[in-house]
Amino acid sequence: MKNRILTGDRVTGKLHLGHYVGSLKNRVELQHQYETYLLLADVQALTTHFENPELIKENLRQVALDYLAAGIDPEKSTIFVQSLIPEIAELTAYYSMFVTVNSLKHNPTIKAEARARGNSEMNYGFLGYPISQTADITFCKATLVPVGEDQIPHIEQTRKIVRRFNQLYKPILVEPTALVGEVPRLVGLDGNNKMSKSMGNALVLDSTKDEVNEKIKKAKTDPSRIHKNDPGNPEICPIYAYHQAFNKEQSNEIFEGCKKGQIGCMECKQKIAGSINDLLEPMRDKRNQYQNNPKRVDEILMSGTERARQIAKETMLEVREAMGLNYFS
Known part of the structure; x- marks a missing residue:
């Protein structure tokens, strides 16, 4: 079996040139070498957009259009919607039972993002982001996760959760490897920060x-x-x-x-x-071309989500059996 990649984006708005040089360009190349799953993380977008969930519907399609326009091939890459894979939420719940709050608070990426956002009191979804991310990676048994160096702590947290699950129950989950590349940070148009749409210093891809x-x-x-x-x-x-x-x-x-x-x-x-x-x-x-054919975009998302859902169901059968939760089978 080819190595399987899991990567994606929180659907908080259109992608910009910083996203392109930092990850999207690399994904377009990697899809020809690996079995690629691209996550449209609408649930995780709620960590910062919980007050305006109506924005996510439009953002989801805009990010999908960015993927397709940049060269993501739906015949080679599976693009899917996070919230339509209930098994991800189920896995997140199971993992959260044995991951300590202390370990999450000390995750350096969470600490850095909390400082940057001025979050004196983090909501549970934000604090538990590494657990949710672990479910994203493991539901499809991804073997590789492309990341920059700043995301390595998240992958290490995932590896720890997988090891803990396999020790507690049964060794059925795959421990993923970080596919670390040089991820350039594109300076914003204001010259003071990394490119970010929320800071008004970005050039969006459209x-x-x-x-x-x-x-x-x-x-x-x-x-x-x-x-x-x-x-x-x-x-x-x-x-x-x-x-x-x-x-x-x-x-x-x-x-x-x-x-x-x-x-x-x-x-x-x-x-x-x-x-x-x-x-x-x-x-x-x-x-x-895609914007003028919205039905085709929906077909791509529904087809990709169905493929991802099928794998998720297979994984969860194994998980429930390993945990002894298959009560009636």
């Missing part, structure tokens, strides 16, 4: 050509450059970081030109806007 040009035009650059011929510091300039991500061939030339004051910020921005639009143009075309 941006029009004019929107890209306008947002890049207003993006922050090296604050020390006042005049076109002033020597610059490209290593601290967000626009140069975009050249490294989307215009690699010219990035060395841009670096030297900026350092020597031979290229102005406006010219530099025009070049990177052109490169980004070259990347997004085929995505726009493919997105329009």
